[in-house]
Amino acid sequence: MTSVEEVLTSNLYTQQTKKLYKIGEILGLHEDQLTALSTPERVIQVKIQIKGKDGLIKTFTGWRSQHNSALGPYKGGVRFHPNVTQDEVIALSMIMTWKNSLLQLPYGGGKAGVRVDPKSLSKEELEQLSRNFIDAIYKYIGSNIDVPAPDVNTDSQIMSWFLDEYTKISGKIDPATFTGKPVDLGGLSVREFSTGLGVVHTSKLAAEKFLGGLEGRRVIIQGFGNLGSYAMKFFEENGALVIGVSDSKGGVIDPNGLNYSKLEEVKKTTGSVVNYPSGKKVSNDELIISECDILVPAALENVIHKFNAPKVKAKLIVEGANGPLTADADSILKERQIPVVPDILANSGGVVGSYVEWANNRMGEIINEEDAKKLILARMEKAFNEVYNKYNSLGDQDLRTAAMVVAVERVIRAMKVRGLI
Structure with missing residues (x-):
């Protein structure tokens, strides 16, 4: 018999795949299409090592899942958490694909996680960990490839270390590679x-x-x-x-x-x-x-x-x-x-805020904070109205189903014209 504990620790990827297959039934998708939609394009696993205050080497595991790029560069946060798993990161990258599609952002879905309790690290150790993670994945990210952002237990300071390390190791001055940065590095306070x-x-x-x-x-x-x-x-x-x-x-x-x-x-x-x-x-x-x-x-x-x-x-x-x-x-x-x-x-306000920051960096810092806030609210209101109208037209379905139908349909159309599905 299933216990509460088993549910609480159940595989998030399995849960998200169940939700996708439900949408597949509504849209009349076949098994090969659902497999294409649920399988990430690339999952990068890396070993991250730092020298602790005691002089001993500490080893951590990290992942970046790049789920789908049919609509644009991968986009999604980086979380530092002691219980993060590869399947969780893949599931979260899938959620980002649907979220970006629903909000009509020019992105696919990505997500990263490092299995670590950041509260157990000193500031110096946390900086080492952050920089070494970027050292391990820098070849796979960039403003036109994959754009990380803050997530659970990461913040604008960690994005600053990410950006600085990426600049050093790649030789590219490209602040749009990361969002959720401090204002002094091209971030927008509205993103917080x-x-x-x-x-x-x-x-x-x-x-x-x-x-x-x-x-x-x-x-x-x-x-x-x-x-x-x-x-x-x-x-x-x-x-x-x-x-x-x-x-x-x-x-x-x-x-x-x-x-x-x-x-x-x-x-x-x-x-x-x-x-x-x-x-x-x-x-x-x-x-x-x-x-x-x-x-x-x-x-x-x-x-x-x-x-x-x-x-x-x-x-x-x-x-x-x-x-x-x-x-x-x-x-x-x-x-x-x-x-x-x-x-x-x-909760898509975060990625819409990231989109405004990314676009602002690429255009040369021409958006002010008030305009950024208006853009976020307008984009979310448009998406809500689209979902609510779909909810009414579908009949006996819920808001999640309506939102997923809108999001998945857009990704399918993009994959079809690319010849991927």
Whole structure:
């Protein structure tokens, strides 16, 4: 009998392939086409070694999955996490293919991961690791080939080390090779908060369709990293009431609402949101099934599955993380008539922000921050409306299916005219 633990650690690639095969049935794709769509074009595995503070050599494994380039250069983040696997990286690169296609960005899908706990490294060791990873993959990246960006446990500082090392080893001055950089290196400050901004904008659009509007709605955010933190800020600015948040150590719920500034201070000074002075302390599992209007899973994959999906009390789910729902959870929530705004739409503000930065670098820095923000919101609104119209035309299907149909169809058309499928 399948346990919760087995579901939580189940293969993300298997989950994503199941979702793709469902789309294949709707689009009438045959097995060879589905194999072509689910198989990455290249997966690079590398050994990364650094000299630790104790003088001993530490060895880590890293991967870059280049899933599909039919629509353009591979695009996707780099995560540093102790539990990352090759299959997870491949699955995430597949999600990026659909996400970039859905938002009509000129990219294919890519993703990278290094199996490491970055919190266990000193700053000097982290810099070594970052530079040595680029040394290992530099031949396979570039602004016209593959464009990495920040992801879990990576940030603008790591992108700075990536860019500097790439310049040194390749001899190319090409800042558009990486996005999510500091402003001083051609980045845009909007990129730092664009994922959270996009999640809230999509939540607002979905709430207008399914809940009668966002203002006054009770929101729970599972995960309080960069995405969760900015999402809370923008929810608050849009008149929603955030009543629950969590991080890796647990969560807190207050029906009267949580204060963003106070929560940020608590997180900064104590290391966890669980130390918020009011409200009820809860586990992440309890938070997910607590009563609210909008639930935003904004941490890791597979957190909503067949065991807890029947207990979810939210009226609308907006996927901040990549792959937070299993295929089984999708079916259960569809049956329960709880709309789910899928990850490839909801959290795409980050990659749209990256696209604006990439284009700006290539054009010679001509876009200002306000224009960048408008571009992100306009692109996401266009994609949402396209998905919602497809959702209505498909009949008895959910929003994920609608989004996937739109995204997969575009990739198929590109592959067909190239003679790849």
